[in-house]
Amino acid sequence: MNDWTMTRVQDRLELAAGVFRQMPDVKPQGYFNAWPDYLHSFADQVGQEPKMRKPRPSPHMISQADEAMLWLRWLEAEDAKLLWLRANGKPWKPICWQFGLSRTAATRRWHYGLAVIVWRLNGRVPPLRRSMDFVIKRARTGPRVR
DSSP: OOOOOOHHHHHHHHHHHHHHHHHHHOTTOOOOOOOOOOOOHHHHTTOOOOOOOOOOHHHHHHHHHHHHHHHHHGHHHHHHOOOOOOHHOOHHHHHHHHHTTOHHHHHHHHHHHHHHHHHHHHOOOOOOOOOOHHHHHHHHHOOOOO
C-alpha cells in the first residue's frame, strides 16, 4: 500500500487520539463501588434530555490506533509529541509556548513529522542530509519519476 499521503496520516493520528479518548479509564485492581444504583422514576426523567453515549471503539479501530502510535517512534521525541498534541486538537498557541517555537516553525516541524511518516509508510527512507522543505515537498508530490 504505497499511496499514503500527509492528509491520510493526519486523519489516522486524529482517529487514534479519538479512540484513546473513548477508552475506559484505568482503575486500580479491585476497584468497586459500594453505593447502590439509583433507579430514576418516570417523574424524575420527565423533561430531561436523553444522555447519549458514543459507542466504544471497535477492535479494528483499536488496532489502527495502535499502529498509528507506532509510527511516532520514527520521529524525534519533540516532533512526536508535537504531532500527538495536534492530533488531540490542542491549539497552536499553547503548543508554541510549550516548545518555545514561533507559529511558522511549529507548523513546519508538524509538516516535517507527517512527511517523515509518509516517507516511511511508502517504503522509502527520508534523506538525513536534505532540508525539511525537501522532505515535505517530496512527501506531498511523491517520488520523482525518471
